Amino acid sequence: MLGVDMPAKMNVPFFNYPRVYTDERDQLLKIFDEVGQRGAFILQQDLRDFETALAQYTGSKHAIGVGNATDGLEFGWMSIGLRPGDEVIFCSHTMLATAAAIKTAGGTPIPVELADDNLIDLDAVEDAINPRTVGIMPTQLNGRTCDMERLMNIAQRHRLFVVEDAAQALGSRFKGKHAGTFGHASAISFFPAKVLGSLGDGGAVLTNDAGIFDRSFQLHDHGRDVEGEVRSWGRNSRLDNLQAAILHFRLKSYDQVITRRRAVAAIYQARLGDLEELQLPPAPDANPDHFDVYQNYELQADRRDELKEHLKANGIGTLVQWGGKAVHQWERLGFLVKLPKVERFFRRCIMLPMNMFVSNEEVHYVCDQVRSFYRT
Numbered sequence: 001m002l003g004v005d006m007p008a009k010m011n012v013p014f015f016n017y018p019r020v021y022t023d024e025r026d027q028l029l030k031i032f033d034e035v036g037q038r039g040a041f042i043l044q045q046d047l048r049d050f051e052t053a054l055a056q057y058t059g060s061k062h063a064i065g066v067g068n069a070t071d072g073l074e075f076g077w078m079s080i081g082l083r084p085g086d087e088v089i090f091c092s093h094t095m096l097a098t099a100a101a102i103k104t105a106g107g108t109p110i111p112v113e114l115a116d117d118n119l120i121d122l123d124a125v126e127d128a129i130n131p132r133t134v135g136i137m138p139t140q141l142n143g144r145t146c147d148m149e150r151l152m153n154i155a156q157r158h159r160l161f162v163v164e165d166a167a168q169a170l171g172s173r174f175k176g177k178h179a180g181t182f183g184h185a186s187a188i189s190f191f192p193a194k195v196l197g198s199l200g201d202g203g204a205v206l207t208n209d210a211g212i213f214d215r216s217f218q219l220h221d222h223g224r225d226v227e228g229e230v231r232s233w234g235r236n237s238r239l240d241n242l243q244a245a246i247l248h249f250r251l252k253s254y255d256q257v258i259t260r261r262r263a264v265a266a267i268y269q270a271r272l273g274d275l276e277e278l279q280l281p282p283a284p285d286a287n288p289d290h291f292d293v294y295q296n297y298e299l300q301a302d303r304r305d306e307l308k309e310h311l312k313a314n315g316i317g318t319l320v321q322w323g324g325k326a327v328h329q330w331e332r333l334g335f336l337v338k339l340p341k342v343e344r345f346f347r348r349c350i351m352l353p354m355n356m357f358v359s360n361e362e363v364h365y366v367c368d369q370v371r372s373f374y375r376t
């Protein structure tokens, strides 16, 4: 159709893994070379410096670099100590790792519903509490922190432990306080696609509790304490010193990362907010109590599968979270509950490109394509 002003087709991948490296190649090669020449690979100063910087940044007393966030979450519950039959409540819209950490630490994961902002429903939490309940494990999902004031209030009233899955939420805040610093312990992930990504696996445990710090530290390094004295049985789950050096370098400009992600979310909100076929996540300025870092931009959409196909045909990558199922929907894991709100959500949810590589022009192109799907 010559003469008709069609927007040129663009290619907008959901996430561009090579750019985790290529955008900062020169600086990364310098770090690689400098650390390599020192032979500083395991438990070296770069790791200690990064742990100190991370604790300072989040306002946590302690930070321990670990192999990945899944291990870190497990260390949190192992340090608290779960006995067979101990129940821990979590929201079923989360990564399997959340529930797995409860299970592998010896407890029973109890899935509950999500609320309107896609985070754990605190009414459902209260309903699920019974004499076997020992803990709550909120996921600070998509870079948003739950109402941790109310959650900690519930926990205190029922004498429950709280381990936060803050894998997606570094820098996210509720009433000015950082995700991962409310409960007894938390873990953050440095998986390459996470808001602060390394060039491989990596994670950190945060805690303000001296006892949990000691036990988690021992668990991550063969039972040794900070002095090297063996105090208990442990395993090896250490953050590589080289990854720590890279993460420390990236942490220094991390506030710009958050600013950019919030700017992308604001464009999506401005361009798509009027479509009644969609339910967008909370806007960056929607509620001053919440400061979201937008690990993902996850929304609900009518005719979700068709929308996904339409976007794909126009060069746009999208993702349906967690392989398309909530935790309790993986039948072989033996959950018997039905959670209608979560299940409806998983028929409708989709994530649009949200990362440091997508340009304003590309975000507008994505919005054009979403609009044209519903409006033509």
Ligand SMILES: *Cc1c(COP(=O)(O)O)cnc(C)c1O
Binding pocket: 067, 068, 069, 070, 071, 094, 095, 097, 098, 139, 141, 165, 167, 168, 188, 189, 190, 191, 201, 202, 203
């Ligand atoms: C990524 C992620 C994890 C696991 O992090 P790893 O570092 O890959 O082990 C756990 N929970 C949530 C919500 C995540 O997004």
